[in-house]
Amino acid sequence: MTGDGDSAVARPTRHVVVMGVSGSGKTTVASGIATATGLTFAEADDFHPAANVALMRAGVPLDDAHRWPWLRDLAAWMADRAAEGTSTVLACSALKRAYRDVLRQGPPRLDFVLLHGPAEVIRERMTRRTGHYMPASLLDSQLATLELPEPDEHVLTLDVSLPPEELVAAAVRALNLAGRKGPLLSDSV
Incomplete structure (x- = not known):
């Protein structure tokens, strides 16, 4: 509500998927974007059914038959939030273009941020983290599955070697999310 008697005009929602292989920092960067912008x-992993989690915990890569229902659930979750007027940021691997295309069927506008870089950096991160069901042994299968975005996909690619706070700031700036809410509000012009 504007407070001047005009009827409220719904602000278009924004939806961002921070993507990349396991260990690239998707969750850290996506949650940082959420904190900075509101x-x-x-976390897309939270949408996996127990059977998928059990396979990954056992070191078995998921196949497309396991992923399609999960991806459709993610797209529906974003579409539902858009219908409510809520903007979202999702940490999701989205390794193949076909997966990203399913996600694009959700909200009316969807931006992608790819965290990409040297396998050695990612593998080292994976070996340090505790309590995650995705073992470092699956990194090679994820790298083999990753289809780098084509130019027509308009995906923002950021170097995974950068510190998380720099990645968050770069994504917020490049996607023009500054000024929505949070600590980066003062950085907006």
Whole structure:
């Protein structure tokens, strides 16, 4: 509500998927974007059914049959939030173009941020983290599955070697999310 008697005009929602292989920092960067902007954060891994989690915990890569229902659920979650007027940021691997295309069927506008860089950096991060069901042994299968975005996909690619706070700031700036809410509000012009 504007407070001047005009009827409220709904602000278009924004939806961002921070993507990359396991260990690239998707969750850290996506949650950082949420903190800086007020977008609602979700971790795509939380949408996996127990059977998928059990396979990954056992070191078995998921195949497309396991992924399609999960991807459709993620797209529906974002579409539902858009219908409510809520903007979102999702940490999701989205390794193949076909997966990204399914996600694009959700909200009316979807931006992608790819965290990409040297396998050695990612592998080292994976070996340090605790409590995550994705073992470092699956990194090679994820790298083999990764289809780098084509130019027509308009995906923002950031170097995974940068510190998380720099990645968050770069994504917020490049996607013009500054000024929505949070600590980066003062950086907006």
